[in-house]
Amino acid sequence: MGLVLGSGLGAVRERITQFTDLPYSGIPGLPQSTVEGHGGFLRSGLLGGRPVIALCGRVHLYEGYSAAEACLPVRVLFELGVRTLVLTNAAGALNPLFSTGTLMTITDHINFTGQSPLTGANVDAWGPRFPDMSRVWCPGLVALANAQARRLGLVLERGVYIQVAGPNLETPAETRSYRQLGADAIGMSTAIEAIAAAHMGMRLMGLSCLTNKNLPDCMAETSHQEVLDMAGRAAADMAMLLEAVAQAMPTLDA
Ligand code: HPA
Numbered sequence: 001m002g003l004v005l006g007s008g009l010g011a012v013r014e015r016i017t018q019f020t021d022l023p024y025s026g027i028p029g030l031p032q033s034t035v036e037g038h039g040g041f042l043r044s045g046l047l048g049g050r051p052v053i054a055l056c057g058r059v060h061l062y063e064g065y066s067a068a069e070a071c072l073p074v075r076v077l078f079e080l081g082v083r084t085l086v087l088t089n090a091a092g093a094l095n096p097l098f099s100t101g102t103l104m105t106i107t108d109h110i111n112f113t114g115q116s117p118l119t120g121a122n123v124d125a126w127g128p129r130f131p132d133m134s135r136v137w138c139p140g141l142v143a144l145a146n147a148q149a150r151r152l153g154l155v156l157e158r159g160v161y162i163q164v165a166g167p168n169l170e171t172p173a174e175t176r177s178y179r180q181l182g183a184d185a186i187g188m189s190t191a192i193e194a195i196a197a198a199h200m201g202m203r204l205m206g207l208s209c210l211t212n213k214n215l216p217d218c219m220a221e222t223s224h225q226e227v228l229d230m231a232g233r234a235a236a237d238m239a240m241l242l243e244a245v246a247q248a249m250p251t252l253d254a
Pocket of ligand 1: 090091092093169170186187188211212214222227
């Protein structure tokens with residue numbers, strides 16, 4: 001199982017035992033993260049007794065990387081043999097019924113960045129030129145996450161994640177628009193990684209930590225520090241859930 005750990009979710013990597021770390025700087029061609037709260041190394045070890053490789057820190061479009069560059073670490077995971085991938089992030093809640101500090105499992109996404117990691121010549125060894133996106137997020141893994149959350153007594157919302165390019169947060173009018181498009185949570189990562197992973201035929205699960213609430217008619221200010229603090233607080237729940245998910249994860253036949 002592969003893991004991509006988002007902003008402030010360091011507690012998850014602490015649950016990985018018998019690990020070896022490899023800094024991104026030691027992997028030729030891997031982009032370097034420039035954002036506070038993003039470590040920048042690959043950790044392989046055991047989570048819930050199962051072998052995992054975690055990307056601790058990711059790069060974003062707003063750092064100036066192309067979508068293909070930002071998704072290179074996910075392609076590295078694929079080349080290392082990862083076929084089941086869990087993408088995590090910190091996100092703003094757009095659904096007014098969702099509370100901050102809770103987790104959401106991603107059932108679908110909207111790529112609102114205007115960019116795709118598949119732009120340019122297709123690498124046929126990874127996947128087809130025009131990959132299907134009708135079932136990017138594995139329903140079986142959504143059900144698995146739900147079952148484990150219930151067992152652990154954790155609230156787990158489910159919803160649609162929209163990725164914007166950032167780095168600015170949203171105006172009230174944008175927030176209203178994104179909600180009307182059908183999104184429940186918003187962030188600056190994940191959808192493009194999901195596209196790269198789906199292109200390569202990976203089985204995907206997504207977990208968002210809802211760090212702030214975006215309500216267009218009573219817009220509150222949001223700071224990056226607040227996002228990191230809230231993610232830090234919810235990271236223990238995320239870690240517990242991911243450990244349980246890893247333990248219960250069915251193996252693939254292929
Ligand atoms: N908007 C965009 N990205 C985010 C947010 C938000 O409100 N919170 C965390 N990442």
